[in-house]
Amino acid sequence: MNLSRRDALVLAMGGVAASMVPFAAMASAADDAIAAFTGGAETSADGIKLDAPEIAENGNGVPVGVDAPGAVSIVIFATGNPTPAVVTFNFGPAAGSQSASTRIRLSKTQDVVAVAKMADGSFKRASATVKVTIGGCGG
Amino acid sequence: MADNVKPRVKVPKSAKSGEVITIKCLITHPMESGQRKDKDGNVIPRSIINRLTCDLNGQNVIDVTLEAAISTNPYFEFTAKVDAAGDFQFTWYDDDGSVYKETKAIAVA
Numbered sequence: 001m002n003l004s005r006r007d008a009l010v011l012a013m014g015g016v017a018a019s020m021v022p023f024a025a026m027a028s029a030a031d032d033a034i035a036a037f038t039g040g041a042e043t044s045a046d047g048i049k050l051d052a053p054e055i056a057e058n059g060n061g062v063p064v065g066v067d068a069p070g071a072v073s074i075v076i077f078a079t080g081n082p083t084p085a086v087v088t089f090n091f092g093p094a095a096g097s098q099s100a101s102t103r104i105r106l107s108k109t110q111d112v113v114a115v116a117k118m119a120d121g122s123f124k125r126a127s128a129t130v131k132v133t134i135g136g137c138g139g
Numbered sequence: 140m141a142d143n144v145k146p147r148v149k150v151p152k153s154a155k156s157g158e159v160i161t162i163k164c165l166i167t168h169p170m171e172s173g174q175r176k177d178k179d180g181n182v183i184p185r186s187i188i189n190r191l192t193c194d195l196n197g198q199n200v201i202d203v204t205l206e207a208a209i210s211t212n213p214y215f216e217f218t219a220k221v222d223a224a225g226d227f228q229f230t231w232y233d234d235d236g237s238v239y240k241e242t243k244a245i246a247v248a
Contacts (some may be wrong), residue, residue, distance in 0.1 A: 061210040078208055082174055086208040089217075092199025096218030098160030100201065103210040105172065136210075 009134030028080035031114070034125075037075050037115055045126035050114040050126040056106060059136030068116035068124055074098070080110030105136035144168055146241040148229055153246040162193065162200075165214040166231050166239060172207040185188040188213055190232040196225035221245060
């Protein structure tokens with residue numbers, strides 16, 4: 001097969017583009033999951049607090065907490081995990097405050113995003129970057 | 140049903156009427172994520188607890204949907220407002236259909 005200079009260039013660029021696809025697809029998986037929850041609505045940053053450590057030595061048990069007074073439900077997303085959704089808290093009438101905490105798995109260094117749906121239908125969003133030394137997805 | 144599943148819940152014995160209390164609950168469970176592989180390279184199937192609910196006297200406190208990214212032995216901390224004495228009912232739902240239940244009574248002083 002005779003490759004002209006132009007063909008070679010096109011092939012090389014195609015290769016680069018193809019190798020970038022998985023990364024882009026993963027980033028958008030988190031965005032898609034967030035958009036599916038908010039319905040594409042605008043999010044504001046005030047009135048929601050996300051507690052996450054700056055550095056987590058072990059990604060198998062990263063303590064995170066959320067607090068969003070007046071929220072109906074709060075969803076936590078891990079943007080770099082194979083499945084971005086982590087946990088959904090739905091608060092009932094007997095809840096004392098709209099806050100909760102748990103321990104989550106993070107596969108690598110990434111942003112953790114909390115999105116709260118408020119009683120009036122608006123959305124609030126907070127995020128934090130967590131550095132992970134040992135990933136928590138096995139493999 | 141996963142082995143050795145044991146719920147452990149911490150609720151104060153009593154509270155004042157209208158007081159907001161903190162509840163801590165943990166259940167021993169492997170929470171197999173479905174991402175790991177065994178020695179032969181086969182994917183270990185997902186087996187997690189996918190839902191936790193807490194009710195006080197029939198009124199919902201919190202309803203949590205768990206995904207595979209929740210750690211082994213899922214631990215949750217949340218608050219509840221106690222208006223009258225009664226029972227906290229905790230229910231965990233496993234992927235395999237098992238349901239684990241725990242009840243804690245609270246008195247109003």
